[in-house]
Amino acid sequence: MFSRPQEKILRYLGRFPESLEKAWDVPRDLSLPGLSEAMGVVRSGLNQPLGFLESKGFISVRVAHVIGGGSRRRQVYHITQQGRVWLAEHPPEEVLQNEAVAPSSKIFGREDELRNLEQALAEEHAMIVGGLSGIGKTTLVRALVQRSPFASRPLHWADVNELSDINSILAAWFPEDKDRLSDREAQLERANYGDACFVLDDLHALSSRHSDDVLSLLSSLKEHRRTVIVIGRYPLSLELDWKETRLTSLEPEEAMHMLGEHLEDEERLSISRALGGHPMALKLYREGDPLPEAGSDIQTFVQETMLNPLDTDEISTLDHLILNPSPLPVNDLPHAAMIGALDDHALLRWTSQQEKVEVQHLVRNVRRAMLSGEQLKVLHEASVEHWDSYEDMPQYAVLSLYHQLALDNGDLLSSMDEQFERLVPTQDGAMAVIFNRAIEQKPENEQLHYWAGKIALHRSEKERVKAHAEAVHSLPLRHDLLYQLALLEGDEAEAQRLLEVQLNDGxxxxxxxxxxxxxxxxxxxxxxxxxxxxxxxxxxxxxxxxxxxxxxxxxxxxxxxxxxxxxxxxxLAGNQQQANELIEVLESLSSNHDPLLLQLNFKTYLAFNPDASLNDLNERAQRVMEAQPSPFHRAIIGLAFSERLFPRDTSEARTCFEGLPHPDSLVVSGATAHRYAARWWYLRGQLYVEEARMAMRESAHRFRQAGCHKAARAVAQRLHRLL
Known part of the structure; x- marks a missing residue:
């Protein structure tokens, strides 16, 4: 009754519940772009089978709000009751049972590459898949990891962008991890745990600022014989001596299958040849589009056929998107209402969960090349204005910083004192890239070197701190960097010398x-x-x-x-009388209900009442925490209480500890943040024996970052006993 494409569409739509038929918000999978990706054919190739199914009453079409697809309502497709009855009466044949299950799992003309890649991975464990933008690299690897033996292993997939670093890569690989590690050894140990498959897509986008760390990570995975695949355009940003699979365009006879089956084979083959078998060009193609002349390149086709016909609103939206250094949530983008229109033109690329979007890289590269310096300046200025409206969100405030430096904004550095402490705890990787790029443009600017050095200090990158300090000629600024570096390195004599220098000069x-x-x-x-x-x-x-x-x-x-x-x-001296007298001094300046006084009283009670009941301690802790002015102050009380409970009552200590905020979730930076993190990780290692090695490494690292090297050595000694 149905052609193969019609039946595939019907079975695909049959996977979605009836409740979506009247829902206000529906997933993108039910829109034309979602169907196209699931079926593995171009969008225009779905018009005929969709039209037939609708005319016979097996599917219905309506407009609805597509989740993550902008504010405008778009056409979506649902299977009707008649369609569900047909599915119940016609169980799927084996050949169709596993088709159209996931986007990008269906490929054409790559069986040889798949077999070669699978065989090479069995021997080498680590491979590079390279080729031009839009040539099908990601599609090939997604098809591979859905095959045996890879399908039975955990898959860790990360997409690299301009602002990525090792921390963001690990966060993408292990999204279930609430605990983010900053110690390199602890990070490598986490990545090498278990038999999994690791994929790093768009490696060419990685900034040279972070290439050494990522290279170490990949080398460690390969050394431990983990399955690792990196994907990217040439030249890659890393020097990897790995075997490569280079993809070129498809043979026209294979690429033609991406087009709708309602077209005659001769016409499909003609279109495929005209587009050079380039998968992305075929995805962008719509029936009726003029085909490129013989000898024209794909870039010309994209510019003349795909971009020039866009209306003013669509091209404006596209231009604002092409400057973004990373995929972003749709609802936070400028001109978000037009995202659906660009998606219908197949110009967008979505992250795996369809929560973030960016422009297709081939389209982005072509469009950027079309813009003049003045046009780019206007776009950067508009982006600064847009992201400044999100200044209370660090992940967007750093985007404003990105665009301001692109504009060579002279006022930016004067405001860094205010922004640095707020941004660096969570955006240090992106800030490192941004300042590195600015220094490449202005290598003599000592202010840029100073702030780049401060970022490197936060990341414990000692050699980078030294390099930036050498470029800072202002003695107060240089001494500040070198003093913090001496603390980081545990060089007590040098730290004392530099402290005296700063005290004399300040x-x-x-x-x-x-x-x-x-x-x-x-x-x-x-x-x-x-x-x-x-x-x-x-x-x-x-x-x-x-x-x-x-x-x-x-x-x-x-x-x-x-x-x-x-x-x-x-x-520490066990002097209760002096402790109480000091509290009385502060009480004379404040009141008994001052949160700080409550905190000191509680710490005194903990120190000098070892036999206090757990109920008494818990009630006191709760009262004090409720009175504190910020999450960080509450966390300090909770951590001190958890430490006091261990090892007296390990179960109660765990309960209290699990209520503490993770160090990276607190909006504090510098030594204060590092000390809290060091104590938090140390206690975690005590409470959870199975995580002790990783936690102790991280604790020692954080103590060193805080300049607390006696504590770091004590933790390291405990770690050595574990090893």
Whole structure:
């Protein structure tokens, strides 16, 4: 009764529930672009079978809002009750049973490449799949991993973009991991766990800024004989001595099958030959489009046939999209209402879960080449204005930064002091790329080198910090970088020397802040379940050198900070009387209900009441946490409480610990964030023995980032015992 394409469409639509037939929001899979991807044929090739099924009453067509497809409603397709009855009466034949299950699983003319790739992977475990944009590299690999033996293994797939780094790649490979690792050894150990298949798509997009780290990751996977496939255009951004599979255009006789079967074979073959068997060109082709002249390249076809006919709104939307360095959620894009129109033109590429979108790379490259410098400037300015409206979201604030640097915005660096602490905790990889690119344009700009050095410090990239410090001629800025580097490296003598240099050259306020920071670093240089090793005299000496400013707005918080440090020393010394006296001093300046005083009172109670009941401790902890002004302050109390519970009641300690926020979810940066993270990972390693090695590595790394090398050594010793 039905042709093969008609039956495939009907069975595909039959997989979706009846409830979608009247739903306001429907998945993109039911739109023409979704059907095209699922069927593996061009969109115009579906017009005839869809029209036939609709005319016979087996499917219906309506307009609805497509999830993630912009605000405009679009045509979607549903199977009717008559269609469902037919499916019930005609079980699928074996040949059709597994077809049209997932987008990109159906390929044409690549059986030889598939067999060769499968055989090479069995021998080498690591392969490169290369070729031009739109040639079918991703489609080939997706088809491969759905075959045995790869289909039975966990698949870890990551798409690389301009702002990617090793952290974002691991996050894509392991989306189920809530705990993000920053220690390289811990990251490699996580990646090498279990028998899985790893795919890294669009490797050519990787910035040289992060190439060394990603190369180490891939080399480690290959060394451990993991199955690894990298996909990209040549030249790749990494020097990989791996076997390669290079894809070229399809033979026209194979490529013609991407076109609708309602066309005569002779016509399909003619179209396929005119488009050179290029898969993306065939996907972009619509019946009636003029075909390129003999000898014309695909870029010319895209420009003249696909882009020139777009209307003003469509081309404006496209132009705003081509400058994005990574795929983005549809609803947050400029001109989001027009996304559906571009999708109908087959100009967009969606991420695997269809939650983010970008322009097809071939189309993007062609369109970018068509724009003048002045047109690009206007687009960058519009992008800055758009992403500035999302300034409270770091992932978008960094996009504004990206476009501002492209515009050579001189005001940008003057505002980095305000933006840095907010952006670097979660956007350090992207910021590293952005500043690296800016330095390539202005290698003599010391401000760019200074901030690039600060980013490298956050990422523990010691050699990069040194290189940037050498390019900074301002002594205060250079000394700041080198002092932080000495702390990171654990060079106590050099750190002390540079601290003295900065104290001699700095203002009283700046010196006071440095001394307070150094005192806190010394105070926190320990792990909770080992005897303290701090030199209280050294910390007191640092505090005694502080010259409090006259300005009450500066003097008051510094006085509180000094008292808190002294309170910490009293707890370590077991001096309850002094601890209480210091709290009384602060009470005279505030009230009993001040969150800070509640925090200090709770820590004092924990330290000097070892026999307190768990119920009593838990009630006190909850009251204090509820009074704290921010998630970070609450987390500090919860972490101290969890540490106190271990090993007295491991089960209760785990319960408390599991309620703590992950370090990367807290909007804090610098040594404060690193110290919390170090303690969090250390306790995790104590509570979850199966994760101990990974957690201890990460804890030691974070302690070193905070300049707490005694604590780092203590954690490392515990790790060595585990190994």
């Amino acid at each position: 203002s009283d306020v700046g010196s006071a802040r440095l001394l307070l920071s150094a005192a806190v670093q010394h105070l926190d240089d320990c792990v909770f379940d080992q005897p303290p090793s701090q030199e209280s005299n050294e910390i007191e000496s640092l505090l005694s050198r502080i010259k409090l400013p006259e300005d009450p707005q500066l003097r008051s918080p510094m006085t509180v900070s000094i008292t808190m440090i002294q309170h910490g020393l009293a707890l």
